[in-house]
Amino acid sequence: xxxxxxxxxxxxxxxxxxxxxxxxxxxMVAPEGTQKKKxxxxxxxxxxxxxxxxLREYLTQRQMxxxxxxxxxxxxxxxxxxxxxxGAFFILKLGGSVKFQGQExxxxxxxxxxxxxxxxxxxxxxxxxxxxxxxxxxxxxDNLLPLKELQTLxxxxxxxxxxxxxxxxxxxxxxxxxxxxAGCPRVSERGLACLHHFQNLRRLDISSLPAVSNPSLTxxxxxxxxxxxxxxxxxxxxxxxxxxxxxxxxxxxxxxA
Amino acid sequence: MPLRxxxxxxxxxxxxxxxxxxRGASTLDWHGKISEMKKKIQSILPGGTWDQLNDTGHLPxxxxxxxxxxxxxxxxxxxxxxxRLEKQRGxxxxxxxxxxxTYSQASTGLSVGGIRQQFSLPENIQLSLFSVNFLRNINEYxxxxxxxxxxxxxxxxxxLLLSSEKGAAVMESNxxxxxxxxxxxxxxxxxxxxxKFPWINTEGVAxxxxxxxxxxxxxxxxxxxxxxxxxxxxxxxxCHGEVTRFVSxxxxxxxxxxxxxxxxxxxxxxxxxxxxxxxxxxxxxVVINAAGAWSGQVAELAGIGTGPPGTLQGxxxxxxxxxxxxxxxxxxxxxxxxxxxxxxxxxxxxRREGLGNNYLGGRSPSEEEEPDSGNLDVDHDFFQExxxxxxxxxxxxxxxxxxRRAWAGYYDYNTFDQNGVVGPHPLVVNMYFATGFSGHGLQxxxxxxxxVAELVLQGRFQTIDLSSFLFNRFYWGxxxxxxxxx
Ligand SMILES: Cc1cc2nc3c(=O)[nH]c(=O)nc-3n(C[C@H](O)[C@H](O)[C@H](O)COP(=O)(O)OP(=O)(O)OC[C@H]3O[C@@H](n4cnc5c(N)ncnc54)[C@H](O)[C@@H]3O)c2cc1C
Numbered sequence: 001x002x003x004x005x006x007x008x009x010x011x012x013x014x015x016x017x018x019x020x021x022x023x024x025x026x027x028m029v030a031p032e033g034t035q036k037k038k039x040x041x042x043x044x045x046x047x048x049x050x051x052x053x054x055l056r057e058y059l060t061q062r063q064m065x066x067x068x069x070x071x072x073x074x075x076x077x078x079x080x081x082x083x084x085x086x087g088a089f090f091i092l093k094l095g096g097s098v099k100f101q102g103q104e105x106x107x108x109x110x111x112x113x114x115x116x117x118x119x120x121x122x123x124x125x126x127x128x129x130x131x132x133x134x135x136x137x138x139x140x141x142d143n144l145l146p147l148k149e150l151q152t153l154x155x156x157x158x159x160x161x162x163x164x165x166x167x168x169x170x171x172x173x174x175x176x177x178x179x180x181x182a183g184c185p186r187v188s189e190r191g192l193a194c195l196h197h198f199q200n201l202r203r204l205d206i207s208s209l210p211a212v213s214n215p216s217l218t219x220x221x222x223x224x225x226x227x228x229x230x231x232x233x234x235x236x237x238x239x240x241x242x243x244x245x246x247x248x249x250x251x252x253x254x255x256x257a
Numbered sequence: 258m259p260l261r262x263x264x265x266x267x268x269x270x271x272x273x274x275x276x277x278x279x280r281g282a283s284t285l286d287w288h289g290k291i292s293e294m295k296k297k298i299q300s301i302l303p304g305g306t307w308d309q310l311n312d313t314g315h316l317p318x319x320x321x322x323x324x325x326x327x328x329x330x331x332x333x334x335x336x337x338x339x340x341r342l343e344k345q346r347g348x349x350x351x352x353x354x355x356x357x358x359t360y361s362q363a364s365t366g367l368s369v370g371g372i373r374q375q376f377s378l379p380e381n382i383q384l385s386l387f388s389v390n391f392l393r394n395i396n397e398y399x400x401x402x403x404x405x406x407x408x409x410x411x412x413x414x415x416x417l418l419l420s421s422e423k424g425a426a427v428m429e430s431n432x433x434x435x436x437x438x439x440x441x442x443x444x445x446x447x448x449x450x451x452x453k454f455p456w457i458n459t460e461g462v463a464x465x466x467x468x469x470x471x472x473x474x475x476x477x478x479x480x481x482x483x484x485x486x487x488x489x490x491x492x493x494x495x496c497h498g499e500v501t502r503f504v505s506x507x508x509x510x511x512x513x514x515x516x517x518x519x520x521x522x523x524x525x526x527x528x529x530x531x532x533x534x535x536x537x538x539x540x541x542x543v544v545i546n547a548a549g550a551w552s553g554q555v556a557e558l559a560g561i562g563t564g565p566p567g568t569l570q571g572x573x574x575x576x577x578x579x580x581x582x583x584x585x586x587x588x589x590x591x592x593x594x595x596x597x598x599x600x601x602x603x604x605x606x607x608r609r610e611g612l613g614n615n616y617l618g619g620r621s622p623s624e625e626e627e628p629d630s631g632n633l634d635v636d637h638d639f640f641q642e643x644x645x646x647x648x649x650x651x652x653x654x655x656x657x658x659x660x661r662r663a664w665a666g667y668y669d670y671n672t673f674d675q676n677g678v679v680g681p682h683p684l685v686v687n688m689y690f691a692t693g694f695s696g697h698g699l700q701x702x703x704x705x706x707x708x709v710a711e712l713v714l715q716g717r718f719q720t721i722d723l724s725s726f727l728f729n730r731f732y733w734g735x736x737x738x739x740x741x742x743x
Contacts, residue, residue: 053490054346056402064397138393164393167413170441170469189594189612190412190473196595197469217612221594 067160070094071140083146084126085118090143091129094136099128101149125149132156132180138165145171152176156205157183163191173197180205182232187211189218196225205232317496317528317539321352323713324526325545326500326555328355330365330477330699331691332547333484334706337399340491342710347492352539354528356499362633364549365481365699367666369583369608369617370474371598372700373416374440375466377431377740378676382438383721384701389471391703392480398703399487407483410476414609415468417454417597418741419651424602425464427740432466441470456592456652461602474598474608477699501536502527503544503559505685519570521560521685543713544688550578550667552678552692559685569684572731576678576693578630579670583619584640588658591616600743603647615661620644621696621743633665668696674736679705679726680712689713690728696742 071094078086088098088106092114097107100121105128106114114121126147137160144150150172155161161184169176176198181187188211195204204226212218219233323339325332336351343349360366372392374385391398396406420428428444435442444466447459489495504525510518523544527536548555556562556574564570596609596616607618620643622628628636640660649655671678671693678693691709694701704721711719718724725737 053402057400060400060402061397064400163411163413167470167473190410190414193594194413194415214612221612225594 067135067137068139070135071137073139073142078146081118082122083143084124085121087126087129087143087147088114088118088121090140091131091134094131094134094140096129096131096134096136098126098130099152100124101127105130128152130154131158134158135160136165137161138168141165141168145169147172148175150175152178154180155184156180157185159185162186163188163194166191167194170194170197174200176201178203181209182206183208185210189213189221192218192222193225195222198226199228201226201229203230203232207233316530317352317354317498317537318350318494319538320350320540321494322349322541323351323543323545324500324539324541325351325353325547326526327546327548327552328353328485328495329360329363329547329549330481330484330702331549331694331705332545333481333488334702335545335547335691335709336488336493336706337484337491338707338710339713340488340493342707342714350494351488351492352494352496352541353488354496354498354500354526356497356531358497360481362667364667364669365477367583367664368477368699369619370477370699371416371608371743372475373468373472373598374435374438375416375418375431375442375468375472375741376697377427377434378737379434379438380721380723380725380737381676381697381701381739382435382440384704384723385697386439386471387704387707387721388700388702392475395480395483399483401486401490404486407479408476409479409483412473412475412609413470414474414595415470415472415597417468417599418466419462419600419602420464420466421461421602422463428464428466431740435466440468442466442468454592454595456654457599458651458653460650467597472598480699480702496528498528498530498537500526500548500555500558501529503688504538505559516568518684519564522687523559523685542687545691545709545713546574546688547691549669549692549698550576552576552669552690556682556688556690559682559688561682561685561688569732574678574690574693574728575673575731576669576671578667579695580628580630580633580665581619581621581668581696582635582639582644582663582665583617584644584660585610585615585617585662586655586658586660587613587615588655589614590654590657592652592654599651601647601651603651604743605644605647605651606743607648607652616655616658618644618648620647630667633667635663635665637663669693669698670695673731674738675742676737676739677701677705677723677726678728679708679723680728682728683732 072090074086074089077089084100088100091098092106092108092111095108097105099105101124103124127149129144129147129150129152132154133156136155136158144153153172153176161181163186166187177200179198179201182205187209192206192212195201204222206212206219206222209215215234219231223231325336332353332355336353339349339351357363372385372389374382374389376382376385392409392411395409399407418428432442432444444464445453446464447462450457450459450462450465503523504527505521505523508520510520512518523541525538525540526544527538529536544559546552546555553574553576562571562573591614592609594609598606598608600606603620605618605620607616609615610617622639622643626643637660640663645655669692675695676693677698678690680689682688682690689709689712691705694705707720708718708723711717730737
């Protein structure tokens with residue numbers, strides 16, 4: 001279909017002096033030989049390209065759905081054993097760590113142990129979650145929102161945590177004391193603006209945020225917005241040793257129980 | 258002898274011109290051949306003129322299943338959902354006709370990019386909730402292999418609606434509906450308001466409603482370009498031209514009550530090419546009227562509203578352009594990073610724009626103050642007289658400010674009830690509307706596109722029931738009033 005139209009344009013300056021000339025000219029154009037060749041070549045490319053395209057589209061889609069799968073909501077567990085156990089299961093499975101009130105940190109290595117003894121945690125609130133480097137996204141955050149006693153949350157270097165996620169966190173506004181967003185590649189000043197709900201925040205780490213367009217100004221504005229919170233940002237970047245080449249599962253994470 | 262030579266030469270010249278590439282090499286015009294070849298090679302190389310010759314963008318196809326009039330955010334969204342919901346890849350041929358590729362007057366680019374769920378009608382709340390979900394996952398919906406992800410620049414700062422004593426009860430009942438639909442809206446007393454946003458003067462404010470999530474503003478261009486890029490990758494055809502005429506056939510019928518009706522079906526859309534007198538007829542099965550502020554005119558081209566008054570044929574599509582001004586000002590002492598999209602009891606609104614103490618705002622004029630919509634000139638006195646005083650009263654810091662920039666754009670204003678018009682016309686049976694959203698069309702476009710595509714492909718609404726937005730309401734005089742039009 002494409003070929004004759006191209007030729008149509010080729011000749012139209014000559015023939016289109018009158019009205020409606022754009023029509024019906026496709027029959028009387030250009031040498032047949034070239035036209036034929038071009039059409040088949042075009043078709044060949046189109047056919048094959050669309051196949052390759054479709055395959056690649058499928059692969060991209062699959063990659064995205066993998067992230068979605070990881071961010072499941074263990075509804076059954078939640079209904080049966082409550083939000084704390086469900087939240088802990090979710091975070092541990094994702095490769096993060098949790099800390100129940102009055103307990104040691106439980107890391108991803110402690111998952112099987114936790115499975116055996118989780119019943120005793122049913123009524124113990126979770127006070128800290130470390131999801132550094134995890135594939136946590138907007139949907140997965142739903143598992144944390146019912147943790148009303150959550151005081152410390154680390155989302156350092158989470159590749160899928162973005163501004164939408166920050167706006168989703170407001171149910172934790174009353175309890176949260178410490179929040180780290182350091183190194184989150186998709187967090188910008190637009191998301192940081194909604195942290196003003198978190199008036200109880202005492203410590204906020206917003207260092208190494210590549211999507212923030214103006215880090216120093218942003219830090220000042222965040223400090224103005226949260227007057228009683230210590231904001232770690234630009235000045236601290238070097239001291240923080242948040243090298244991007246660090247593997248996501250670094251050893252700095254709390255020792256598994 | 259010389260005559261023959263001349264004739265022969267002439268002939269040869271003509272032939273060479275016609276079939277230049279076919280003729281064998283002739284020593285006589287060897288140089289000509291060489292340069293011709295050079296030209297040809299050049300043109301085939303990337304970046305050469307060949308690409309241009311191949312570009313048929315200025316010509317629409319002779320046939321398409323669906324012709325969409327208007328390539329703004331609504332038209333593109335319909336195109337997207339038609340391709341997305343089609344049964345089989347490439348099953349339907351969709352053509353988008355847009356007369357202005359720079360979108361210089363299109364509402365989409367001139368809007369302020371807000372999205373909220375604080376409406377009074379459940380339909381509008383649902384549309385906005387669907388759309389915000391779309392926007393959140395925009396890089397999944399609109400992913401194009403090899404193209405960089407879109408940066409929507411969404412500011413999740415929420416809307417803050419202020420209400421006077423008089424409007425408080427309505428606000429309360431609206432918020433109830435919003436919550437029932439799943440929106441995250443909270444009510445605030447003046448005292449809570451003062452605590453949360455100390456820069457607000459709460460005088461005259463009885464109640465406020467504030468969106469905790471899924472509300473804010475984004476870059477409308479990004480959505481427009483993202484949709485464009487995606488639908489192009491999905492095989493939607495684009496054409497730069499103006500729809501000037503519809504060719505339709507009529508069927509005369511009589512209703513049970515004895516009223517004579519003429520049912521029309523559009524067969525051909527005439528597309529006038531830019532800067533030319535030519536038009537190209539495009540055969541089609543369905544026409545989507547997504548011409549924004551100009552959709553009333555497009556409807557008239559199809560004979561809608563041209564019948565005698567009082568009949569269904571005589572009812573116009575009540576959508577017309579209404580000019581709205583947007584001003585950007587600088588105010589060093591203005592409210593900070595937490596500033597939401599604030600709409601005052603007076604109807605004036607503002608939001609933060611970036612980080613540099615810049616703010617953006619405006620106000621819808623009253624019916625009597627409606628400016629002439631013939632051009633997009635800005636009335637700066639309107640800011641001085643109508644926008645600034647209420648805002649300075651509400652936010653005392655705004656008493657000193659400096660207007661930096663201003664522009665005007667057209668609302669696709671539905672004069673009947675300020676709500677969208679969706680679905681087919683009862684008489685011009687294959688013209689579908691996606692228009693009339695009067696200042697909230699951008700944020701609802703993702704959902705409206707889907708609703709219209711569902712109607713075209715499946716014959717009924719499936720995701721969100723928009724039956725109350727059908728054209729028929731103009732005939733029956735049933736307004737679906739939205740109380741929160743900003
Ligand atoms: C100042 C302002 C602020 C706004 N703020 C918001 C907001 O905060 N949130 C929100 O949701 N909405 C907002 N809106 C409304 C929103 O911009 C519109 O509802 C929406 O963009 C409508 O999209 P559209 O595709 O229908 O129209 P448009 O973007 O105007 O597209 C229609 C297109 O049709 C083309 N066209 C017209 N006639 C023909 C023809 N005969 N042939 C070919 N092409 C034709 C035009 O060239 C145009 O490009 C605002 C609007 C304005 C003016």
